[in-house]
Amino acid sequence: MSDDATAGGPVEARLPAWAADYWANDLVKIGATLAAVYAVYLVIGALLGYDLSGQLNSLRRLTFLIVLYSIAALVVNLHWGYSGLFNIGVVGFMATGVYTTTMLSRPLQGQNPTGTLPGLGLPFPVAVVGGVLAAAAVGYVAALPSLRLRDDYFAIVTLAFAEIIRITVKASELQEFTVFGVTLGTGGGRGIRTYPNPVDEFFAGPGQPVVEAVSALGVDGSLVAGWAFVLVLVVLLAGVYLLITRLAESPFGRVLKAIRDDEQATLGLAKDTASFKIRAFIVGCAVLGLLGIVWQGSQGYVSPSLFIPQLTFFIWIAVIVGGAGSNTGSIVGTILFVGVVYLGPDYLRRLVEEYVSLSGSVPTFPGAVGALAGGDPQGVLLYTLDQTSTLRVVLTGVFLVWLLRTNPDGLFGDRREIASSIDLEDRVERRRARGDADGQEGGGSE
Amino acid sequence: MTASSDVDATDETELDDADADERAADPDATGRPAEPLLEVDSLTKSFGGIDALNGVTFDVTAGMLTGLIGPNGAGKSTTFNVISGVFPPDSGTVRFGGEDVTGLAPNETASRGLVRTFQMAREFRNMTVLENLMVAPKAQVGETAWRSVLPGARGAVSDQEEEVFERAWSMLEFFDIDHLALENAGNLSGGQRKLLELARALMLDPEMLLLDEPFAGVNPSLESKLLERIETLRDRGQTFLLVEHDMDLIMEHCERVIVMHQGRTLVTGTPEEVQSQEEVVEAYLGGNVA
Numbered sequence: 099m100s101d102d103a104t105a106g107g108p109v110e111a112r113l114p115a116w117a118a119d120y121w122a123n124d125l126v127k128i129g130a131t132l133a134a135v136y137a138v139y140l141v142i143g144a145l146l147g148y149d150l151s152g153q154l155n156s157l158r159r160l161t162f163l164i165v166l167y168s169i170a171a172l173v174v175n176l177h178w179g180y181s182g183l184f185n186i187g188v189v190g191f192m193a194t195g196v197y198t199t200t201m202l203s204r205p206l207q208g209q210n211p212t213g214t215l216p217g218l219g220l221p222f223p224v225a226v227v228g229g230v231l232a233a234a235a236v237g238y239v240a241a242l243p244s245l246r247l248r249d250d251y252f253a254i255v256t257l258a259f260a261e262i263i264r265i266t267v268k269a270s271e272l273q274e275f276t277v278f279g280v281t282l283g284t285g286g287g288r289g290i291r292t293y294p295n296p297v298d299e300f301f302a303g304p305g306q307p308v309v310e311a312v313s314a315l316g317v318d319g320s321l322v323a324g325w326a327f328v329l330v331l332v333v334l335l336a337g338v339y340l341l342i343t344r345l346a347e348s349p350f351g352r353v354l355k356a357i358r359d360d361e362q363a364t365l366g367l368a369k370d371t372a373s374f375k376i377r378a379f380i381v382g383c384a385v386l387g388l389l390g391i392v393w394q395g396s397q398g399y400v401s402p403s404l405f406i407p408q409l410t411f412f413i414w415i416a417v418i419v420g421g422a423g424s425n426t427g428s429i430v431g432t433i434l435f436v437g438v439v440y441l442g443p444d445y446l447r448r449l450v451e452e453y454v455s456l457s458g459s460v461p462t463f464p465g466a467v468g469a470l471a472g473g474d475p476q477g478v479l480l481y482t483l484d485q486t487s488t489l490r491v492v493l494t495g496v497f498l499v500w501l502l503r504t505n506p507d508g509l510f511g512d513r514r515e516i517a518s519s520i521d522l523e524d525r526v527e528r529r530r531a532r533g534d535a536d537g538q539e540g541g542g543s544e
Numbered sequence: 545m546t547a548s549s550d551v552d553a554t555d556e557t558e559l560d561d562a563d564a565d566e567r568a569a570d571p572d573a574t575g576r577p578a579e580p581l582l583e584v585d586s587l588t589k590s591f592g593g594i595d596a597l598n599g600v601t602f603d604v605t606a607g608m609l610t611g612l613i614g615p616n617g618a619g620k621s622t623t624f625n626v627i628s629g630v631f632p633p634d635s636g637t638v639r640f641g642g643e644d645v646t647g648l649a650p651n652e653t654a655s656r657g658l659v660r661t662f663q664m665a666r667e668f669r670n671m672t673v674l675e676n677l678m679v680a681p682k683a684q685v686g687e688t689a690w691r692s693v694l695p696g697a698r699g700a701v702s703d704q705e706e707e708v709f710e711r712a713w714s715m716l717e718f719f720d721i722d723h724l725a726l727e728n729a730g731n732l733s734g735g736q737r738k739l740l741e742l743a744r745a746l747m748l749d750p751e752m753l754l755l756d757e758p759f760a761g762v763n764p765s766l767e768s769k770l771l772e773r774i775e776t777l778r779d780r781g782q783t784f785l786l787v788e789h790d791m792d793l794i795m796e797h798c799e800r801v802i803v804m805h806q807g808r809t810l811v812t813g814t815p816e817e818v819q820s821q822e823e824v825v826e827a828y829l830g831g832n833v834a
């Protein structure tokens with residue numbers, strides 16, 4: 099990995115020399131940001147009076163969201179940062195993955211004791227592969243005609259595709275249907291039970307002693323499966339990071355970068371640009387399919403309402419914060435996004451509730467304003483804190499404005515990641531060193 | 545190192561003006577068969593109401609440096625666009641190496657060895673100069689996504705990367721822009737961008753290069769250096785079609801000249817023949833040539 103440090107980047111400039119040296123390492127950047135966010139959450143947890151289990155659970159949820167959003171951000175970075183493909187239909191591909199896997203893996207009709215929706219009864223690993231392939235196939239269908247369109251039209255097509263998928267799985271006609279004598283369905287607007295989480299199953303069965311041992315230490319035993327699943331996701335994230343970094347640092351990624359800068363000139367270099375864009379798009383969609391399978395699928399139940407465009411936009415914000423074009427930036431951006439914008443308002447509300455003795459609830463805006471007019475500011479505070487999801491959006495705006503004023507290209511936007519599988523900076527240095535040595539020996543014969 | 549010897553051998557003494565003049569006077573002195581590599585026949589192209597091309601016909605002989613001249617708006621760049629496939633002609637044909645390439649996409653004409661540069665340099669501005677060159681070589685193993693990812697296959701990709709780097713480095717030295725190797729191409733000066741674009745096109749080992757005003761904005765000393773290099777490459781068998789407004793330059797360096805005016809080819813011939821045609825002078829003076 100030949101990522102080079104931001105020479106004099108916004109972060110380095112404010113660090114002492116020794117710290118800037120460490121900061122140059124990508125894993126250190128990610129680790130340090132994560133540690134900082136963890137520390138803040140531990141302090142908040144302490145202020146809220148969480149016990150050990152409470153703290154561990156708070157960090158588990160934080161990590162869970164960071165890892166899943168990071169995978170999505172890496173894909174958006176592959177699509178937008180490296181290839182210039184404006185995919186705002188991210189959720190559609192996630193939905194394709196999780197719904198396909200669910201419908202393939204649910205037990206056949208008759209072998210289904212709980213009486214819930216039947217499926218094709220395929221083994222779980224086969225169903226996962228099926229879900230990933232389905233997401234890739236939908237990506238192909240979305241990309242094929244629309245890559246000839248201008249960038250902004252392509253964006254609209256991806257958004258439309260995501261909505262088509264959401265509305266399709268919601269359709270009552272598909273709630274339960276029979277083809278070739280096999281009954282299956284999407285569950286329609288009511289949603290569908292997915293599949294058992296293999297990690298949970300392991301700790302409910304052969305892994306039971308571990309849970310008991312942990313419980314004996316006075317920690318909530320259910321945290322074991324929770325954290326184990328997070329670790330599985332971390333491994334998955336590492337794999338996706340490696341995949342996308344390798345794609346970027348290769349002749350393949352080089353052509354993608356060239357297309358993003360100037361497609362016409364890239365065509366002039368005998369590159370079939372449409373083929374490169376389609377391949378990059380499909381790889382990303384396959385990863386999104388897998389992400390849907392492990393994210394929404396792991397909750398035991400999915401419904402179409404999970405796959406609204408808002409999720410896509412949150413993922414995009416993470417990439418914008420980090421700076422498009424940098425894998426490390428995408429992950430650091432995600433850590434900040436989840437820590438500050440996504441979970442922040444919730445914890446803020448709890449902190450205020452803990453330390454400011456507020457009584458009652460003010461659910462409406464007129465109520466809040468009325469109280470303020472009556473000289474009582476508590477009403478407005480109560481009302482504001484009641485609106486967690488609105489607060490999230492407001493905070494997103496404030497955070498973005500603040501960040502993009504100081505770093506218009508995102509935190510890592512000015513970073514240079516050279517697209518080659520070998521370290522070109524090192525090669526150039528060596529060639530220059532050799533050239534200097536030759537020049538001295540030859541007495542400047544050239 | 546094999547690649548570097550390929551482009552490094554700029555023997556500057558070989559290319560004095562006398563030699564060039566001799567060649568210009570008698571193109572067949574090189575001993576190469578004078579067969580047309582590019583045949584353009586009756587191209588027309590209109591944009592809305594404007595007839596940008598209105599009967600463009602000419603041949604370009606392999607191994608020659610041919611000039612394409614004409615006043616602003618004569619249709620020179622449009623001719624390049626149609627030949628290279630940026631857009632198809634309304635009618636007419638383009639043949640390259642004996643094959644019909646009319647209306648083929650730019651990547652297809654380029655992969656057949658017909659490579660062009662743009663009037664406005666189109667460098668990849670967010671990539672380093674070195675990357676700009678390394679994008680170009682054809683059929684790189686690592687352009688296959690899975691080969692770039694899988695541990696077993698990536699080794700072969702890196703081996704080829706070393707070769708491509710060596711080739712790119714020699715090219716940078718050849719163009720005297722090796723000190724800019726790690727600079728972002730967007731930070732280059734106008735003239736340096738022109739150099740970069742030419743160098744990048746050469747990384748494809750093209751059979752024929754279409755150069756659209758490659759010296760515009762290039763300072764005179766750099767220009768003569770570039771011309772020297774173009775002639776070196778020509779002597780190695782590369783074919784050039786060069787759009788240029790500087791008549792002296794065209795007359796001095798090109799073996800054949802094609803004159804365009806108002807979307808048509810007016811005259812084709814050696815510089816001397818073309819110069820003696822009154823029409824050409826008129827075209828440049830803005831006279832109304834039917």
Ligand SMILES: Nc1ncnc2c1ncn2[C@@H]1O[C@H](COP(=O)(O)OP(=O)(O)OP(=O)(O)O)[C@@H](O)[C@H]1O
Pocket residue numbers: 591594595596614615616617618619620621622623663
């Ligand atoms: N894409 C286009 N759309 C509309 N009109 C065009 C287009 N390209 C060229 N034209 C028109 O075609 C005519 C020829 O233009 P062209 O660029 O080929 O001239 P040129 O000979 O290259 O001129 P110059 O020496 O100034 O570069 C002009 O009238 C121009 O306005």
Ligand SMILES: [Mg+2]
Pocket residue numbers: 620621622663756
């Ligand atoms: Mg022009």
